[in-house]
Amino acid sequence: MQIHSLTHLTLAAMAAAALTACGGGGDDDGPKAVTLEFAAYAGATPVKCGTAVAGLGSGAVEAQIKDFRFYVSGVQLIKADGSKVPLTLGANDDWNLTSGSNAVTLIDLEDGTGSCAGTGTAATNAVVKGTVPAGDYVGVELTMGVPFAFNHSDYATATKPLDIQGMAWSWQSGRKFAKIEVTDPAGVAGTWTAKTFNFHLGSTGCTGNPASGETVSCSTPNRMGFHFHAFDPTTQKIAVDLKALLAGTDITKNVAGAPGCMSGGTDPECLKVFEALAIDWKADGSGTGLPIDEGHAQTLFRAVAK
Amino acid sequence: MNPRAPARCRALRRAFAGGATLLAGLALLAGGCGGGTQVIETRPSTDAWTWVLPAYFPAPKVPADNQMSAPKVELGRFLFHDPRLSGNGLQSCASCHHQDKAFTDGRLQSIGSTGELHPRSAQHLGNVVYNATLTWANPSLVTLERQMETPLFGEGPVEMGVNDANKDAVLQRLRDDADYAARFAAAFPGESTPIGWPNVIKAIASFQRTLISGNSKYDRYLQGQATLSASEERGKNLFFGEKAECFHCHGSFNFNDQIVHAGSRVVETPFHNTGLYNIGGTGAFPEPNRGVFELSAKADDMGRFRAPSLRNVEVTAPYMHDGTIGTLADVLKFYAAGGRHITSGPHAGDGRANPYKSDLVTLIDLSEQDQADIVEFLKALTDHDFLKDPRHANPFVAR
Numbered sequence: 142m143q144i145h146s147l148t149h150l151t152l153a154a155m156a157a158a159a160l161t162a163c164g165g166g167g168d169d170d171g172p173k174a175v176t177l178e179f180a181a182y183a184g185a186t187p188v189k190c191g192t193a194v195a196g197l198g199s200g201a202v203e204a205q206i207k208d209f210r211f212y213v214s215g216v217q218l219i220k221a222d223g224s225k226v227p228l229t230l231g232a233n234d235d236w237n238l239t240s241g242s243n244a245v246t247l248i249d250l251e252d253g254t255g256s257c258a259g260t261g262t263a264a265t266n267a268v269v270k271g272t273v274p275a276g277d278y279v280g281v282e283l284t285m286g287v288p289f290a291f292n293h294s295d296y297a298t299a300t301k302p303l304d305i306q307g308m309a310w311s312w313q314s315g316r317k318f319a320k321i322e323v324t325d326p327a328g329v330a331g332t333w334t335a336k337t338f339n340f341h342l343g344s345t346g347c348t349g350n351p352a353s354g355e356t357v358s359c360s361t362p363n364r365m366g367f368h369f370h371a372f373d374p375t376t377q378k379i380a381v382d383l384k385a386l387l388a389g390t391d392i393t394k395n396v397a398g399a400p401g402c403m404s405g406g407t408d409p410e411c412l413k414v415f416e417a418l419a420i421d422w423k424a425d426g427s428g429t430g431l432p433i434d435e436g437h438a439q440t441l442f443r444a445v446a447k
Numbered sequence: 448m449n450p451r452a453p454a455r456c457r458a459l460r461r462a463f464a465g466g467a468t469l470l471a472g473l474a475l476l477a478g479g480c481g482g483g484t485q486v487i488e489t490r491p492s493t494d495a496w497t498w499v500l501p502a503y504f505p506a507p508k509v510p511a512d513n514q515m516s517a518p519k520v521e522l523g524r525f526l527f528h529d530p531r532l533s534g535n536g537l538q539s540c541a542s543c544h545h546q547d548k549a550f551t552d553g554r555l556q557s558i559g560s561t562g563e564l565h566p567r568s569a570q571h572l573g574n575v576v577y578n579a580t581l582t583w584a585n586p587s588l589v590t591l592e593r594q595m596e597t598p599l600f601g602e603g604p605v606e607m608g609v610n611d612a613n614k615d616a617v618l619q620r621l622r623d624d625a626d627y628a629a630r631f632a633a634a635f636p637g638e639s640t641p642i643g644w645p646n647v648i649k650a651i652a653s654f655q656r657t658l659i660s661g662n663s664k665y666d667r668y669l670q671g672q673a674t675l676s677a678s679e680e681r682g683k684n685l686f687f688g689e690k691a692e693c694f695h696c697h698g699s700f701n702f703n704d705q706i707v708h709a710g711s712r713v714v715e716t717p718f719h720n721t722g723l724y725n726i727g728g729t730g731a732f733p734e735p736n737r738g739v740f741e742l743s744a745k746a747d748d749m750g751r752f753r754a755p756s757l758r759n760v761e762v763t764a765p766y767m768h769d770g771t772i773g774t775l776a777d778v779l780k781f782y783a784a785g786g787r788h789i790t791s792g793p794h795a796g797d798g799r800a801n802p803y804k805s806d807l808v809t810l811i812d813l814s815e816q817d818q819a820d821i822v823e824f825l826k827a828l829t830d831h832d833f834l835k836d837p838r839h840a841n842p843f844v845a846r
Contacts, residue, residue, distance in 0.1 A: 260602075262611060293587075296596055297644040306611045311597040313742060314587040346743040349589030351579035351707040351714040354510055356587055360743060397734060399603070406744020426744030 172272040175218065175228060177281065178378040178447070179267050181209050181250040188383060191255025193326050197384060198338070198392035204323035205256035206383070207337055210308060211319035212287045214245045218273050219280035219368070226278070228271040236266040236302050243288040247302035250381065256324050260307050281372045283442075285342065285418075286318040286364030292344060293356035310343045312403075314356045318342040318364065322401070323383070323392060338392035339401035340414060345430070346406070361430030363404050365418045367439045377444045385440035389413035417441050496520075501661040503669070503700050505708035507576040509656065510590060513649045518633035521842075523654025525630065526647055528841040531620040532599075533560040534608030540598065540651065541841060543569040543606075547834050549759035550658065555770030563604040566735050568770040571763045573660035573833060574756055579705040579714045583768040584738040584752045586716055589707075591652040599648070618642060660758050660833040668827070675827060682824025685817055693782075693821070695807045702757035702828065718751035722786025722804040723767060725796035730803045733794055736769050749803045761829045775825055779818035785810040 181188050188194045193203045217225040230237045230244045237246050246269045253261040269283075286292075287303070296309040303316065310317045319342040325331035346360030369379075390413045395401065398408030405411060406426040415422035419439035422428035496515035498507060509515055526532055530539040538560035544550035550572035557569040567583055580586055581594035588594045598606040600614075609617055621627045622642050634650055635641035665683075667673035675683060685691040687698070696704045696719055707714050718739045724732045732750040735741060739748035752768050766772040772781055781787055785808055786799030798804070813821075833839075 260610070295593065295645070296600065297592075297648050306600050306609070306614060307602075309596065309600055311588075311593075311601055312585075312603075314585075314593055346745070347587040348716075349580065349587050349593075351589040351705075351716065352711045354590040354593075356589075360745075399735070405741075426746065428744075 170275050172229075173275055174272055175270070175278075175374055177216065177228075177269040177283075177374055179213075179248050179250065179269075180378050180380055180445075181206070182380040182382050182443075182445070183384040184382065190251050190253070190257035190261065194323070194383060197323060198387045198390050200391055200393060202393060203326050204338070204392065205326045206251065207256045207322035207324045208260055208307070208320045209250040209257070209322075209381075210261075210305075211248050211285050211321070211342070211381075212245050212302075212308070212316070213248055213269055213283055214243070214286055214288050214364075215282070215284035215366075216244075216246075216269055216271070217282045218278040219282060219370070220276060221279050225282060226273050226276070228269070228273055230269070230271040234301070235264070237270075238291070238300055238302060240300075241290070243290045245287055245291055245302070247305065247308070260322075262305075262307075279372075280368060280370045281374070282366070282368035284364050284366050285441075286344075286362075287316045289344075289359075289362075292316055293347070310341070313343055313345055313347040313359065314349065315344055315347060315359070318344075321383070321386065323387070325393070333393040335393065335395035335400050337400060338387070338390075338410075339399070339403060340386060341399075341401070341403040342418070343404050345404050361404075361406060361428065363420055363430040364432070365420055365436060365439065365441075366432035367419075367436040367442050369444045372444050376447055378447050380443045380445045382441055382443055385443075386414060386417050388417060388440070498659075500659060501666055501670070501700075504659070504661055505577075505700075505706075505710060507656060507659075508707050508709045508711065510592065513592065513652060515653055515656065516634065518630065519635070519650050519653045520657050521654075522627075522630040522634040523650035523652070524839065525627070525842050526651050527654050528843055532607060532609075532617065532647070534605075534610060534613045534617065535560055536620070538607060540607075544572055546836075546839055546841075548762045549573045549660070549834060551763045553764065555765050557606075559604050559606040560608045561605045565604050565606065567768050568765065570755060571759060572655060572658050573758045573830070574701050575658060576656040577701050577706050577708060578703075578756075579707040579716050580753060582753075584718055585742065586718070586739060587742065591655050592648050595648050595651060599644075614644065618644070618647075621647075654839075658833075658839060660830040662832050663758065663830040664827040665824075666830070676823065678820045678823040679827050680824075681817075682820035682822065683827075685813070685821050686824055691782075691811060691813060691817070691821060692807060696754035696805075697757050702760075703754045705753055716753075718748070718753055719805040719807070720750035720801060720803045721752075721782075721808050722798035722801045723771070723781075724750060724787070724789065724794055725798045725801040726794055727796055728800070729796075730801050731796075733769075738768075747803060750801065751803070757825060758828050759830055759833065761826045762834065775822045776818065779813070779821055782808065783811050783813040783818060 183194045188206060190206050193205055195203050197204050216228040218228060219225050230239050233239060247266060249266045251257040251261040252265050253263040291303055292315045294303060296304060296306060308317050308320060321340045322337055324337040325333035342363055344359035344362050347356055348358055350357045390410055396409045398405040402408055402411040402414040407424060411422055412424060417440045419433045419436045421431050421433050527540045530536055532539060543552045543557040545552055552569045555568060557565040559565060581588040599609050631641040631646060635646050664673050668675050686693045699706050705716050730749050737749055738751040764773060766778050772778050784799060786804060788797045788799055789795050
């Protein structure tokens with residue numbers, strides 16, 4: 142009989158645990174599910190692969206999207222009193238990875254069609270999904286970037302979503318935090334003197350330790366912090382504005398450095414781009430790569446109605 | 448005399464140059480003269496692999512998660528020479544790394560599998576296991592495993608051209624080959640699906656670690672088995688002497704100044720601007736070949752590149768990161784002049800006056816005979832056995 146009662150006890154405990162894990166079955170005190178949705182825009186217009194985008198760069202030219210992917214990490218919801226609560230991502234999958242105290246999500250707004258066929262993939266992911274403890278939240282804070290603890294892992298052996306070759310950045314033994322590219326809509330017959338404007342964000346000035354075989358530091362982190370003091374994920378989404386990213390830059394030519402802005406510390410095509418990101422960048426290479434004033438003045442991300 | 452070198456180092460350098468008290472001299476030289484490395488006498492090895500090395504070569508460093516084994520090295524040799532490993536099946540690692548040229552390709556700039564011109568010249572791979580950093584100027588690349596991701600997966604420029612769209616198809620080519628199935632199983636025993644990118648990379652890295660070159664005429668001379676000619680002897684004395692000062696950057700057993708090995712604790716990774724360019728007098732090097740500056744954007748890093756090992760330098764022409772110096776005689780002229788003065792064209796500028804130039808590269812009073820003697824000594828660093836060692840050769844030729 143002792144066995145019988147033990148079984149009862151165990152079942153009861155399991156049921157209780159299951160209820161807790163499921164969020165209390167509608168109980169208001171349980172964890173709260175949050176979905177943050179991203180969408181590609183140029184100004185007020187939604188944009189996608191395969192459809193020409195008008196009005197980009199200093200020349201307000203037309204371009205085709207070639208790639209539109211970025212990593213998001215450090216997501217925290219903001220309470221009315223200003224305190225912040227980290228979002229706990231759902232289970233690890235193709236787009237999300239949590240390991241220890243670090244978490245990252247790959248946002249993929251290209252579908253591999255049109256000019257995105259060359260480097261893109263058919264699969265897409267526009268959301269960061271997770272949970273926070275019950276409570277009232279008014280805003281959200283995010284980072285466009287890969288946490289240092291993840292950034293320099295081997296692409297060949299890395300866990301999803303850090304295994305995407307297109308997001309690898311062997312140049313700095315790290316990853317592209319963002320890979321947003323636009324190309325001449327007329328292709329080889331077009332008039333752009335540099336056919337593709339590449340925006341690749343990533344940590345630079347990285348060094349390794351030959352004795353340990355590990356990357357140990359990067360002088361210029363280039364992780365973009367941004368936030369919305371007022372954001373309701375049930376009625377709003379986050380627009381990623383291509384027009385703002387490229388504002389003031391002639392995207393049809395490459396004055397110097399890598400084609401487009403690949404986070405080069407002295408690349409003239411990075412001047413306006415980093416202004417849009419509100420990351421400290423200076424033409425003489427002395428920029429710190431840190432967010433300016435917590436990214437208050439950034440223009441790339443904007444809250445819009447769903 | 449060079450006031451920068453401590454007296455102890457100068458004395459030991461002479462001991463090395465003279466071939467006397469060699470092992471002790473080397474150990475102290477490496478440990479006490481700015482290399483920051485430490486030579487140990489016992490050589491850690493695993494049951495699976497035994498290194499065959501000259502006495503003055505330290506035990507190579509092998510990552511804990513990629514121990515050496517004969518089946519793994521042999522698999523790596525097949526993969527290294529197999530064009531199926533590129534996206535379009537047209538190029539292998541060996542396409543730009545020819546054994547008869549100490550595993551470089553004889554070109555100013557290499558060409559990738561899709562025809563894209565690489566901005567830099569392929570490097571030789573002799574003794575690459577001892578390189579503290581890999582490629583010409585990248586402080587972040589410190590293992591052969593990580594380095595290999597660049598030629599395999601790199602996009603700018605495309606080398607092997609493996610990408611998200613074709614990486615599974617490329618592996619499938621290997622899975623469809625019964626010979627590879629057996630070789631991967633032997634190299635990675637106990638793994639249920641051994642054919643994958645991590646193991647491809649581990650095997651090739653293991654093969655690369657076996658590319659040891661230590662049997663040149665100079666090595667045999669050090670071991671009392673050969674005699675240097677009068678010209679080689681004069682060249683050696685100039686090379687290791689205070690006049691030519693070549694040894695500052697090329698003075699280790701591997702004739703470079705970035706060494707990592709099994710006993711290393713702290714490893715210094717110097718990079719040098721040798722005055723190859725000075726565009727418009729600003730110090731600039733041509734894009735995208737500005738050395739460490741490309742990664743760091745720090746002015747002091749302009750034009751700084753890693754000093755390559757000079758072993759087998761006779762067969763690794765053309766020289767410099769962009770292949771713009773064609774012969775060893777011209778390399779000697781370049782260093783004797785303390786840099787290169789380009790008088791016309793887009794790269795015009797006096798490299799001798801580059802503000803970021805290493806202070807070790809200065810005008811040297813080297814006669815034509817001095818220069819010719821140093822070239823003769825450098826030719827004594829060619830390891831002819833290495834250039835045709837069947838253990839490194841293309842296995843598909845013999846099949």
